[in-house]
Amino acid sequence: xxxxxxxxxPWLARQRWFQGKARDVAAVSVADSAVLGDLHWMLVEVEYxxxxxxxxxxxxxxxxxxxxxxxVRLAGGAWVDAAAAPERLRPxxxxxxxxxxxxxxxxxxxxxxxxxxxxxxDPARMLGVEQSNTSVVFGExxxxx
Numbered sequence: 001x002x003x004x005x006x007x008x009x010p011w012l013a014r015q016r017w018f019q020g021k022a023r024d025v026a027a028v029s030v031a032d033s034a035v036l037g038d039l040h041w042m043l044v045e046v047e048y049x050x051x052x053x054x055x056x057x058x059x060x061x062x063x064x065x066x067x068x069x070x071x072v073r074l075a076g077g078a079w080v081d082a083a084a085a086p087e088r089l090r091p092x093x094x095x096x097x098x099x100x101x102x103x104x105x106x107x108x109x110x111x112x113x114x115x116x117x118x119x120x121x122d123p124a125r126m127l128g129v130e131q132s133n134t135s136v137v138f139g140e141x142x143x144x145x
Contacts, residue, residue, distance in 0.1 A: 090124060
C-alpha cells in the first residue's frame with residue numbers, strides 16, 4: 001500500500017457516498033470511535049477550505065497488504081470499508097437487532113433496540129441496487145442498513 005493510497009482525502013473522493021467530491025478538503029479527523037470484535041466504528045469529521053464541514057459514520061476492518069487503494073489511514077491504522085466483507089458486519093447487525101450497547105472513546109453509547117430475537121440467516125451479501133446507504137441482506141429476509 002502506497003502512502004498516497006492510504007491518504008484519507010483521495011480515499012474519500014473515491015467513495016460513492018462522499019458528498020464533498022467537488023470541494024477542497026482541508027482536514028479529516030476521527031471525532032469518535034468504538035470497537036466491536038474486528039469491526040471499527042468511526043465518526044469522521046471532514047473540514048473544507050470554505051463552508052461547513054460534514055460528518056460521516058464509517059464501519060471499517062483492519063486492512064491487509066492486499067487492500068491496495070481500497071485502504072485508508074485513520075486513527076493510526078490502515079482500514080478498509082467493512083461493506084467489502086458483508087458477513088463480518090454480523091456482530092453490528094446483531095447489536096442492532098437484539099439490543100445491547102457499545103461505548104465509544106468519547107463516552108457516547110451506540111445502542112441497539114431489540115427488534116428481531118431470531119438469528120440472522122446465512123449468507124450475508126450486499127444489496128445489489130444503487131442507493132445512498134450501504135445495506136446488507138442476511139439470508140433472504142433480514143435487511144441491515
